[in-house]
Amino acid sequence: MAAVDLASIAKSFGATKVLGGVDLDIADGEFLTLVGPSGCGKSTLIRIIAGLESQDSGSVAIGGKRVDHLRAHERRVAMVFQSYALYPHMSVRNNIALPLTMSRLSLWQRLPLLRLLSGQRRQVMRGIEADVGAVAAQLQLEHLLDRKPAQLSGGQRQRVALGRAMVRSPDVFLMDEPLSNLDAKLRVHMRTELAELHKRLGATFIYVTHDQVEAMTMSDRVAMMDAGSILQLGTPSQLYEKPASLKVAQFIGSPAINLLPASVANGGRIELFGRPLALAVAEGQGASVTLGIRAEALSLVPGEPGHAGRPWFSARLRRKENLGSEYILHFDLAGRDAQGVTMRASPAVAASLSEAAEFALGFDEAACHVFNAAGDRLEPKAPGAATASVVPLRA
Ligand SMILES: Nc1ncnc2c1ncn2[C@@H]1O[C@H](COP(=O)(O)OP(=O)(O)OP(=O)(O)O)[C@@H](O)[C@H]1O
Ligand SMILES: [Mg+2]
Numbered sequence: 001m002a003a004v005d006l007a008s009i010a011k012s013f014g015a016t017k018v019l020g021g022v023d024l025d026i027a028d029g030e031f032l033t034l035v036g037p038s039g040c041g042k043s044t045l046i047r048i049i050a051g052l053e054s055q056d057s058g059s060v061a062i063g064g065k066r067v068d069h070l071r072a073h074e075r076r077v078a079m080v081f082q083s084y085a086l087y088p089h090m091s092v093r094n095n096i097a098l099p100l101t102m103s104r105l106s107l108w109q110r111l112p113l114l115r116l117l118s119g120q121r122r123q124v125m126r127g128i129e130a131d132v133g134a135v136a137a138q139l140q141l142e143h144l145l146d147r148k149p150a151q152l153s154g155g156q157r158q159r160v161a162l163g164r165a166m167v168r169s170p171d172v173f174l175m176d177e178p179l180s181n182l183d184a185k186l187r188v189h190m191r192t193e194l195a196e197l198h199k200r201l202g203a204t205f206i207y208v209t210h211d212q213v214e215a216m217t218m219s220d221r222v223a224m225m226d227a228g229s230i231l232q233l234g235t236p237s238q239l240y241e242k243p244a245s246l247k248v249a250q251f252i253g254s255p256a257i258n259l260l261p262a263s264v265a266n267g268g269r270i271e272l273f274g275r276p277l278a279l280a281v282a283e284g285q286g287a288s289v290t291l292g293i294r295a296e297a298l299s300l301v302p303g304e305p306g307h308a309g310r311p312w313f314s315a316r317l318r319r320k321e322n323l324g325s326e327y328i329l330h331f332d333l334a335g336r337d338a339q340g341v342t343m344r345a346s347p348a349v350a351a352s353l354s355e356a357a358e359f360a361l362g363f364d365e366a367a368c369h370v371f372n373a374a375g376d377r378l379e380p381k382a383p384g385a386a387t388a389s390v391v392p393l394r395a
Pocket of ligand 1: 013018039040041042043045179210224
């Protein structure tokens with residue numbers, strides 16, 4: 001088992017700067033996910049940890065020891081790729097055994113003719129078979145050991161690739177989008193399996209994905225990357241509940257957070273559509289800010305909206321999106337072209353609403369996120385600093 005410490009990792013490919021000095025300490029046994037948009041440098045970073053790519057500067061330590069001078073197979077890490085990288089002509093058994101036959105048998109013991117003669121080889125092979133059997137049992141692959149990869153489903157191939165990583169008992173598992181070739185249902189299933197595997201093995205997992213749901217559901221901590229650096233590192237709930245920047249807020253959460261343009265009035269009070277909210281920030285009067293409201297923080301205001309005691313705006317229901325257990329309702333703000341918001345609703349509530357009708361949508365100021373023009377999070381001032389009482393507003 002091992003912690004992984006990255007210090008000031010920088011990497012360029014020619015003139016393209018891909019990583020700009022990444023610092024990241026991953027605890028022993030942690031499940032850490034690197035998440036971020038395509039091209040932000042996730043694979044490059046994980047390949048540097050694996051030893052498949054070398055950094056221009058900075059250092060990688062595994063288990064407290066610098067490994068920069070070690071080649072990939074000397075690092076006690078195992079990598080699982082998006083493509084699985086299985087050998088098509090080999091059985092599942094031999095695919096899983098491969099890392100062990102490479103490390104435990106000498107070159108001549110692997111030669112076809114000589115290997116028949118060696119008693120020592122038979123002993124090593126028995127050990128390898130036992131190890132492969134143990135891994136196959138853990139991953140429920142025993143009945144598939146004699147098949148070739150082409151005779152397996154996507155999920156089964158994925159498990160073989162995992163088995164090939166597990167059989168080496170690495171200290172660190174590195175996984176680069178291992179689920180992205182699976183269909184949606186299998187992906188959900190494998191998410192649970194991977195999380196359980198992590199618990200069972202107690203090894204350090206470093207997992208790359210651009211799927212924020214995967215990042216949120218499996219990880220102890222998530223590092224959100226953008227353009228070669230880490231924007232925010234924290235638990236999934238920290239990233240969801242306190243996104244440090246607009247980019248993090250937009251990336252984490254499905255449906256995406258609702259963003260509304262707002263401004264700062266006298267005393268730092270936020271104004272939305274020209275009406276004051278009971279929400280203030282330490283920002284100069286006249287500054288433009290962006291208000292972020294998650295889909296679950298919006299609700300329908302029944303009856304006369306002004307009586308609800310919360311701010312609200314009018315919106316027209318454009319589309320009801322059925323997700324089975326719930327609906328995502330897509331609204332257009334009345335009188336504001338191209339400004340849409342989404343809201344969650346139960347199937348019963350959604351059924352009672354007609355498309356194209358207009359509704360009052362309410363929200364709590366306490367659930368709002370505020371970002372300045374540079375996209376950085378602004379903390380609301382201490383309670384009591386906001387002077388406005390609740391004022392209804394119309395879009
Ligand atoms: N061998 C290479 N030579 C030149 N440029 C490269 C090489 N590998 C990666 N890059 C570039 O480095 C940047 C980061 O690539 P990387 O594969 O790390 O991104 P990523 O975050 O894994 O993206 P994705 O989510 O699409 O897999 C990209 O702009 C890519 O084009
Ligand atoms: Mg990648």
